[in-house]
Amino acid sequence: MLxxxxxxxxxxxxxxxxxxxxxxxxxxxxxxxxKADGCNLxxxxxxxxxxxxxxxxxxxxxxxxTTAVVLKSFDGETEG
Amino acid sequence: MGVVCPLGNDVETLWSxxxxxxxxxxxxxIFDASTFPTTFDAEVKDYDFRKYTKKPQLxxxxxxxxxxxxxxxxxxxxxxxxxxxxxEPADGIDHKRLGIYLGAGEGSVDNDVFFAAIxxxxxxxxxxxxWDKWARVAFSRMNPMHELEQGPNMPAAHIxxxxxxxxxxxxxLTACAASTQSVGEAMMLIRRGDADVMIAGGVHxxxxxxxxxxxxxxxxxxxxxxxxxxxxxPFSASRDGFILGEGAAIVILxxxxxxxxxxxxxxxxxxxxxxxxxxxxxTDMHEEGRGxxxxxxxxxxxxxxxxxxxxxxxxxxxxTAENDSIETKAIKAVFKEKARNIPASSVxxxxxxxxxxxxxxxxxxxxxxxxxxxxxxxxxxxxxxxxLDLDYxxxxxxxxxxxxxxxxxxxxxxxxxxxIIKRFS
Numbered sequence: 001m002l003x004x005x006x007x008x009x010x011x012x013x014x015x016x017x018x019x020x021x022x023x024x025x026x027x028x029x030x031x032x033x034x035k036a037d038g039c040n041l042x043x044x045x046x047x048x049x050x051x052x053x054x055x056x057x058x059x060x061x062x063x064x065x066t067t068a069v070v071l072k073s074f075d076g077e078t079e080g
Numbered sequence: 081m082g083v084v085c086p087l088g089n090d091v092e093t094l095w096s097x098x099x100x101x102x103x104x105x106x107x108x109x110i111f112d113a114s115t116f117p118t119t120f121d122a123e124v125k126d127y128d129f130r131k132y133t134k135k136p137q138l139x140x141x142x143x144x145x146x147x148x149x150x151x152x153x154x155x156x157x158x159x160x161x162x163x164x165x166x167x168e169p170a171d172g173i174d175h176k177r178l179g180i181y182l183g184a185g186e187g188s189v190d191n192d193v194f195f196a197a198i199x200x201x202x203x204x205x206x207x208x209x210x211w212d213k214w215a216r217v218a219f220s221r222m223n224p225m226h227e228l229e230q231g232p233n234m235p236a237a238h239i240x241x242x243x244x245x246x247x248x249x250x251x252x253l254t255a256c257a258a259s260t261q262s263v264g265e266a267m268m269l270i271r272r273g274d275a276d277v278m279i280a281g282g283v284h285x286x287x288x289x290x291x292x293x294x295x296x297x298x299x300x301x302x303x304x305x306x307x308x309x310x311x312x313x314p315f316s317a318s319r320d321g322f323i324l325g326e327g328a329a330i331v332i333l334x335x336x337x338x339x340x341x342x343x344x345x346x347x348x349x350x351x352x353x354x355x356x357x358x359x360x361x362x363t364d365m366h367e368e369g370r371g372x373x374x375x376x377x378x379x380x381x382x383x384x385x386x387x388x389x390x391x392x393x394x395x396x397x398x399x400t401a402e403n404d405s406i407e408t409k410a411i412k413a414v415f416k417e418k419a420r421n422i423p424a425s426s427v428x429x430x431x432x433x434x435x436x437x438x439x440x441x442x443x444x445x446x447x448x449x450x451x452x453x454x455x456x457x458x459x460x461x462x463x464x465x466x467x468l469d470l471d472y473x474x475x476x477x478x479x480x481x482x483x484x485x486x487x488x489x490x491x492x493x494x495x496x497x498x499x500i501i502k503r504f505s
Contacts, residue, residue: 062228063237065249 001030010059014069017055021073026050081347081444082155084148085327086122087431090155094441095448099477101459103309103430105323110287111191118301120308121287122325122432124148133242134165141225142238143187148328148437149235149283150242156279157243160332161344164243172342179247179275180236181266183258183282183436187230191289193221235283235328247275253436256396257491258282259329260439264353264499266333276338284436285326295324298363300400313460314397314426315404315472322398325432329440331447348447351484351502352383358494365402365490369410375496376414376488383500385484387415390422390500392455392485394446395472397426398433403490408468423480425473429459439489439497446485446501454479 005012020026026048035043058068083090086104087097097104104122113119129147130136132154139150154164162178163169201214228234233251240249248269252262259282266280286295295301302321304311312323339346356378358371365372380387393415396407404426412419427445434441445456454477461474483503490496 061233063231063233064240065233065237 001027010057010067013057013059014071017057017071021052021055021071024049024051026052081159081332081447082152082157082330083327083441083444084124084127084151085329085431085434085437085441086124086325089124089127089151091444091448095445098427098430098445098456099454101430101457101475101477103312103459104325105308105311105432107308108287108292111289113289113292116292117296117303118292118324119305120311120323121292122323122434123287124327127151138241139238141223141229143226143229143234144285144326145184145187145283145328146229146235146238148285148326149182149330150238152281152283152328152330153239153242153279156281156330156332159345160277160334161342162243162277162279162332166244169244173277173338175244176246177276178243178245179266179269179278180239180245180249181262181269181278181280182236182239182251183254183260183262183284183439184232184235184251185253185255185258185284185286185436186232187234188285188288188290189230190222190226193218196221239279243279245279254495254497255491255493256398256433256435256438257489257495257497258284258436258439259441260443260487260489260497260499261355261495263331263333263350263440263443264355264497267350267353270333270335276335278333279330280333281328281330281440282434282437283328284434286435287324287326292324300363302399310460312399312429312432314395314399314429314458315408315465315468315470316399316461317463317465319399319401319404319465321400322428323432325434325438327434327437327441329434329437329444331440331443346504348450349502349504350499352379352381352385352500354378354380354382354498356496358496360494362493365406365494367406369406369413371494371496372407372410372488372490373413375498376410376486379486379498379500380414383502385500388418390415390484390486391480391482392446392449393422393424394442394449394456394485394487395424395426396488396490397428397458399426399428404465404468407488407490408470411470420470422471423455423473423478424470425456425458427456429457429461439487442489443487443499443501446487449482449485450501450503453482455482
C-alpha cells in the first residue's frame with residue numbers, strides 16, 4: 001500500500017505496528033492473491049482482528065545492512 | 081589507522097607532509113573548473129583501490145568514496161591485525177561482533193551521462209523537459225549499479241564485504257561533523273557491549289561540479305585562485321573560505337580486553353565524546369557557539385577530565401570568517417583562563433576540508449601528535465586576525481608533551497561533535 005519509502009520506510013512500519021497493536025488489527029499484504037514459491041509463511045492477505053502483544057519490524061537494504069526492532073504493547077504498568 | 085587523502089595515501093606519508101607544513105591544495109583536475117569562481121581543491125592523487133583487494137570486481141562500480149575507503153580500511157585492518165578477504169579470519173575477533181560506523185555522504189551521479197540525457201530531453205520551445213526523450217538516453221546509457229552505489233550507506237557495505245564485518249553497521253550523515261560523530265558513536269557501541277571491535281571513520285568526496293557550485297554560491301569556498309597552496313589560512317585576517325577536499329580516514333576501535341587478549345598494539349585511548357546541535361540555522365553557527373561549547377563540555381565530562389588537562393586542540397578551523405571566529409569564542413568559553421595557553425591548530429590549512437572524512441583524518445593527526453609529542457601547525461598563518469588571539473601554532477610544528485588532545489568538528493546544519501584522545505598507559 002505504501003510502496004517502499006526508502007530511508008523512511010522503517011519508521012513508517014513502526015508507526016503502522018503501533019497502530020496495529022493499539023487497535024488490535026493486523027494490516028494486510030494487499031495485492032497478494034497467491035503466495036510465491038518460497039513464501040510459505042502465514043501471509044496476511046486480508047486485515048485481521050487480533051490482540052497483539054509483541055510486533056517484530058524488520059528492515060533490509062541494498063548493501064546488506066539489516067535492522068530489527070521488537071515493540072511491546074504498553075499495559076500501563078510494567079517497566080521494560 | 082588508515083588514510084587516503086590529499087596529503088598522501090597512507091598514515092606516515094600524511095604525517096610527514098603535515099610536519100613539513102605541505103599543502104595538499106592544487107588546481108582542480110577531476111573536472112574542468114576553470115570558469116568557476118573557485119578553480120582549485122584538495123584531491124586524492126595517485127590512488128588505485130585495486131592495490132588493496134584480491135577481488136576488485138566486487139568494488140569496481142563503487143562511488144569515488146567507496147574506492148577511497150577500501151584503501152583506508154585495509155591499512156587500518158592490517159595495523160590492527162584484522163584479517164580481510166578470508167572466510168576464516170583467525171584474528172581472534174568474532175566477526176559478528178566486528179562493526180562499522182562511517183561518516184559519509186551521497187556520492188555523485190555519473191555527470192556526463194546524466195547531463196547528456198537532460199540535454200536530449202530539454203525542449204527549448206516549451207522550456208520543459210520531454211521525459212520520453214530523457215528516458216531514451218538515460219535508460220540506455222546510465223549504469224544501474226553506479227546509480228545504486230551513490231547511496232551514502234554504500235562505503236560501509238564495501239568495508240563489510242572486504243572485512244567480513246557482520247556486526248552493527250551504521251552510517252552517519254552529519255556533513256562536516258560526521259566522522260568525529262561516527263568515531264564517538266562507535267565507541268558507545270563498544271561501551272554498551274554491542275561490539276568488540278569497530279571499524280570507524282569517514283569518507284566523502286564532494287569534488288564535482290554541483291559540490292563546487294553549491295559551496296561557491298554560499299560563498300563558503302576560498303576564491304584565492306592565484307595561490308591555491310596558501311588559500312587555506314585558518315585564523316588569518318585574510319581568510320576567505322574553506323577548500324573542498326576529499327578522502328577516507330579509518331581508525332580501529334577495540335575494547336581494552338579484546339585488544340589485550342589479541343596482543344595488538346594500542347595507539348591511544350579514545351576517552352570521551354560529546355555531541356550537540358545548535359538548533360539555530362542551516363548555514364550559520366550560533367553566534368556564541370552554544371552547540372560547540374556544549375559538545376566540548378560534554379566530551380570533557382565523558383572523559384572525566386577538566387579543561388585544564390587538555391594539551392592540544394585540533395580545531396575544526398575551516399578558514400571561513402565565521403567558523404574561525406566563533407570556534408575561538410567557544411574555546412575561550414570552555415577553556416577560560418587556559419584558553420590562550422593551549423595550542424589549537426588547524427590541519428585543514430594543509431589538508432583542505434574533507435567534509436564527511438574530515439573529523440577522522442584529523443583524529444588520526446591527534447593520535448600521531450600524542451605518539452610523537454609534536455603538535456601539527458596551522459600553515460599560511462602570516463597575518464593573524466587581531467580578533468583571534470589563541471595559540472594557533474603558526475606555520476611550524478611544535479615539539480612538546482602531548483598526552484591529551486581534543487578534536488572538534490562542526491557541521492553545516494549545526495551539528496557539533498567533539499572527541500578526546502589520551503595517551504594509553
